Structure formats: structure tokens, C-alpha cells
Amino acid sequence: MNCTDVAAAEAEVVVCWNQPHGIWDQLPAVRMAHSIGVGVDHVLADPTFPDVPVCKVIDDAQVQRMAEYVLWCTLYYHRGFDLTARRQREKVWQRPPNRRADQVVVGVMGLGQIGAQIAAALQRQGYDVRGWSRSGKPIEGVRVYGGEAGQDDFLRELDLLVCMLPLTRDTTGILDSKLFARLKPGTRLIQCGRGPQLNEPDLVAALNCGQLGGAVVDVFHDEPLPQDNPLWEHPGVLVTPHMAAVMPLADVVEQIAENCERLLSGEPLLRVVERAAAY
Structure with a gap:
């Protein structure tokens, strides 16, 4: 995503991995951040990250x-x-x-x-x-x-x-x-x-x-x-080239889509990270 796009200002879900710090100021409507992996440190380390849920993928x-x-x-x-x-x-x-x-x-x-x-x-x-x-x-x-x-x-x-x-x-x-x-x-x-x-x-x-x-x-x-x-x-x-537990892309997409549906319907999100513990 190019955060200079007009659409970025309307984005409610951000799917991310190692995104540059400071992008969150350009995403005022975000309601959920979703990592494409089990790690979320790349999200929580950014001091500009807003008070919204962070979800991870794991199965x-x-x-x-x-x-x-x-x-x-x-x-x-x-x-x-x-x-x-x-x-x-x-x-x-x-x-x-x-x-x-x-x-x-x-x-x-x-x-x-x-x-x-x-x-x-x-x-x-x-x-x-x-x-x-x-x-x-x-x-x-x-x-x-x-x-x-x-x-x-x-x-x-x-x-x-x-x-x-x-x-x-x-x-x-x-x-x-x-x-x-x-x-x-x-x-x-x-x-x-x-x-x-x-x-x-x-x-x-x-x-x-x-x-x-x-x-x-x-x-x-x-x-x-x-x-x-x-x-x-x-x-x-x-x-070894970060190969221990690579998750198939189709499974990643399925889990992110499921949480998007839950966000829209008001249901509890799955695999939400405890922010204080950072995992």
C-alpha cells in the first residue's frame, strides 16, 4: 500500500509485515492491524501505532x-x-x-x-x-x-x-x-x-x-x-533460510479474511495479541 494514496486515509484494516515506522499517522481510520506471521514486534515497536487490536496468523x-x-x-x-x-x-x-x-x-x-x-x-x-x-x-x-x-x-x-x-x-x-x-x-x-x-x-x-x-x-x-x-x-x-514454519499463503489469507469478517460483523477477533506482553 502506498500511504500517500487517498484510499489510505479510509483503510480500516492494515495487513502488514516489517512496515516502515510512522505510517500509522497516515491511516486515521484503521480499526485493526493484522500481521501476516506469528510475530507482531514490527507493529508494536512503532511509537505511532494507535490503540487498535493487533492480530497474528497461526494454525x-x-x-x-x-x-x-x-x-x-x-x-x-x-x-x-x-x-x-x-x-x-x-x-x-x-x-x-x-x-x-x-x-x-x-x-x-x-x-x-x-x-x-x-x-x-x-x-x-x-x-x-x-x-x-x-x-x-x-x-x-x-x-x-x-x-x-x-x-x-x-x-x-x-x-x-x-x-x-x-x-x-x-x-x-x-x-x-x-x-x-x-x-x-x-x-x-x-x-x-x-x-x-x-x-x-x-x-x-x-x-x-x-x-x-x-x-x-x-x-x-x-x-x-x-x-x-x-x-x-x-x-x-x-x-537455514527462515524455513522452520512457513505458513502457506492460502492459509494466511483465509485467517486474515476471517478476522476482517468478524470485524465488520462485530464478532470477537481471533488470535489477538496481548499488547502488554507483545505476543
Whole structure:
């Protein structure tokens, strides 16, 4: 949408993703903002955003795709595929360490609608699953920690850390040298949250010194990832192109259309974001 158009002044619904800050002053009639993804930080970060509902898109199929991605990444490290690929390049015939799933401690950081189901899915596969969230809400079969006070206990025994946090002021830059230092040496990172949560230079430093044993990164501060970014060629990093849970366009359109109909008919909107929590 070109916000200089006359029609913009009459728009009641704005469908958006990474829109430029300041556009909302040109949209005086807006009654609902609808993200085309699960993230809404790009909307709420704009100080000019008005007091109207913000909705997101998410469905069970998207959760299933994310769970598949995280399970594959977990198996990638648990079964030593990272080591095996390296040894193939070196023409070395050597089996990786062999551990049962219940001997692998996987921590899921962020237990929202997607994170909670991923923790449960990992638990069903036999992993020793720990969870952390701001509230510490319980999940059956998962040892859950809550708030800042519980974060050290959550982090210290992990073999793999899965980041599923939303992007808020509190989670921006949370994956940094201070957090990595609280993990046991050699912990692996699976980053599926939001790009700005990860301090990329700190990740490289932690990998280089062995504090982290590897990382699969699906989301980045700059996307597409610039060709000169050192993560592309780092031997300890697997880069994936924001593919963990891409929602089919038809499903996105269907959910947005449904909320538009509800707005016009006065029915309660679906998937409304809690603005104070930013997710």
C-alpha cells in the first residue's frame, strides 16, 4: 500500500509485515492491524501505532511444521550427524557418541502456543525436556522454570537449547555471551525465535572458544542473510533460510479474511495479541 494514496486515509484494516515506522499517522481510520506471521514486534515497536487490536496468523499445521524442524535439529545433534558430516569430508570412518534420548537434556526457552507443543513433542520422543518461560506455566512431563530467578537452573544442565521466544524488549539480544556463559561447555543452540534475539558476534565467539558446540540458526537480524556474514562459512553453524514454519499463503489469507469478517460483523477477533506482553 502506498500511504500517500487517498484510499489510505479510509483503510480500516492494515495487513502488514516489517512496515516502515510512522505510517500509522497516515491511516486515521484503521480499526485493526493484522500481521501476516506469528510475530507482531514490527507493529508494536512503532511509537505511532494507535490503540487498535493487533492480530497474528497461526494454525496447527504451522505448529506441526515447527515441531518437525526442531525435532530434526535435535536428532541432528543427538545422533551426531554434524560430526558424521565433518568426518565424511575428512574421509574418517568413526562413529559418533551413542546416547539414549532420555540422556539428552533439551531446553525449550519460550512456552507459548508453539513452544509448549514443541516441548511436549520432544518429551514424547523420550528426551529429558526442560522448559522456561516468563510465567513458568506447567506442562505435563516437562520440568518448567519461570522468571529470571529460574533461568540459571534451567540453563545449566542443557545439552541443547531451543529458542522459541517472541521478540520483546526483554528478549532482544537475550542470546548473548552472558547467557552462553551460563550453559555448560559444548551445548548446542537451535534458534527458531526471532532474529534480533541473537547476538551474532557473541555466537561466533562462543563457538570459537568451545562454549557452544554448534548452532542451527533459522532467523537472523538481517534477512536474507548478507553474503559477507561469517555465519555462512562457520564450520559450527548450519544456516537455514527462515524455513522452520512457513505458513502457506492460502492459509494466511483465509485467517486474515476471517478476522476482517468478524470485524465488520462485530464478532470477537481471533488470535489477538496481548499488547502488554507483545505476543
